[in-house]
Amino acid sequence: MSTTALTGIGVLVTNDPTVGEGRLGIRRDAAVVFEDGVVAWVGNSADAPAADIAHDLDGRAVLPGFVESHSHLVFAGDRAEEFAARMSGQKYAAGGIRTTIEATRAATDEQLAANVRRLLDESVRTGSTTVECKSGYGQTVEHELRSVQVAGRFTEEVTLLAAHVPPPEYAGRADDYVAMVVGEMIPKCAPHATWIDVFCEEGAFDRDQSHAVLTAGMAHGLVPRVHGNQLRQGPGVQLAVELGAASVDHVTHVNADDIEALAHSDTVATLLPGADFSTRSRYPDARALLDAGVTVALGADCNPGTSYTTSLPFCIAIAVRDLRMTPDEAVWAATAGGAKALRRSDIGVLSPGARADAIALDAPSYLHLAYRPGVPLISRVWRGGALVHTN
Numbered sequence: 001m002s003t004t005a006l007t008g009i010g011v012l013v014t015n016d017p018t019v020g021e022g023r024l025g026i027r028r029d030a031a032v033v034f035e036d037g038v039v040a041w042v043g044n045s046a047d048a049p050a051a052d053i054a055h056d057l058d059g060r061a062v063l064p065g066f067v068e069s070h071s072h073l074v075f076a077g078d079r080a081e082e083f084a085a086r087m088s089g090q091k092y093a094a095g096g097i098r099t100t101i102e103a104t105r106a107a108t109d110e111q112l113a114a115n116v117r118r119l120l121d122e123s124v125r126t127g128s129t130t131v132e133c134k135s136g137y138g139q140t141v142e143h144e145l146r147s148v149q150v151a152g153r154f155t156e157e158v159t160l161l162a163a164h165v166p167p168p169e170y171a172g173r174a175d176d177y178v179a180m181v182v183g184e185m186i187p188k189c190a191p192h193a194t195w196i197d198v199f200c201e202e203g204a205f206d207r208d209q210s211h212a213v214l215t216a217g218m219a220h221g222l223v224p225r226v227h228g229n230q231l232r233q234g235p236g237v238q239l240a241v242e243l244g245a246a247s248v249d250h251v252t253h254v255n256a257d258d259i260e261a262l263a264h265s266d267t268v269a270t271l272l273p274g275a276d277f278s279t280r281s282r283y284p285d286a287r288a289l290l291d292a293g294v295t296v297a298l299g300a301d302c303n304p305g306t307s308y309t310t311s312l313p314f315c316i317a318i319a320v321r322d323l324r325m326t327p328d329e330a331v332w333a334a335t336a337g338g339a340k341a342l343r344r345s346d347i348g349v350l351s352p353g354a355r356a357d358a359i360a361l362d363a364p365s366y367l368h369l370a371y372r373p374g375v376p377l378i379s380r381v382w383r384g385g386a387l388v389h390t391n
């Protein structure tokens, strides 16, 4: 049995309203004790019990580790030129994904694993303690299978993005591709994943094709999540709600019916402002979603095409400044919201029984995440009670 005490916490975000004030469950002058990888005690710093290891945080803020519920880390190559062209006026289209498919197919397993490791190391340094990871840049049975297997070496949250874009050999034959995904790819890959995802968008897959992929995944025990309504209004949100998806992601172009459907569902709306930033698109209407009662998560959506960032602090800053989320809403969305999008109750929260995933900021308050954009504020990161990063 090993115990670690974090004492002298200036402001502690627990995300548990029974432990502290408000929705963020805030406590001041607080302490937290971890025991065998879980939170064992939360209380006033002056009352903290003795522990094997003690960290005096000297007034720093402590939060649950960020929960990144949307990332595409299994890939090779980069698309910096495509980004530069976009910044000179070119529009983003789903077809750019094929550039990465080509590079990913040509890479070795070890090259792909090294890329995942590099980006996960980067994520930890920006405070993410759980990272979901999608396949989707293979788009053959063989290449999707190795992508989910590589992802599974690093995270328990593996998503089979079986239908990302019809690959070159299926150009103009998306229905044939979907038949192959349903008949061969999903049965072979499902044992290595938890989630099934599809890019439901013009230039990728339409409603019926997306429905076929998601229901085939569900028949093999996978839980659906959807890329929807990223580039224009479309059927993604409604399909996600109809199938009881854990999350629908992007949600940039939605109408009143979409918002209404989300508000009456258990489907989380995961906003990915890094993608809107890097494609110079408009941002989603977070206020309309939140004010209607939709559960909102924030993800960084790290991928080489639309959002080559792993930083949730960066996304929180955009969410506050440009999506008009309050700092409290944005911090909740990147922690507890991400956990809801992954249907997890053991993370995104710092109350007794939760996994001991926490971050300490080089700042007196979580407000500084939005107030000091671009500054490396993550001072220490604990995952499962172990100190995995110090700055």
Ligand code: NIG
Residues within 6 Å of the ligand: 072, 094, 096, 097, 100, 199, 227, 230, 275, 301, 303, 304, 305, 306, 307
């Ligand atoms: O989440 N929208 C689809 N998938 C990625 C983009 C992938 C790419 O352009 O390589 C996203 O933005």
Ligand code: FE
Residues within 6 Å of the ligand: 070, 072, 227, 301, 303
């Ligand atoms: Fe994505």
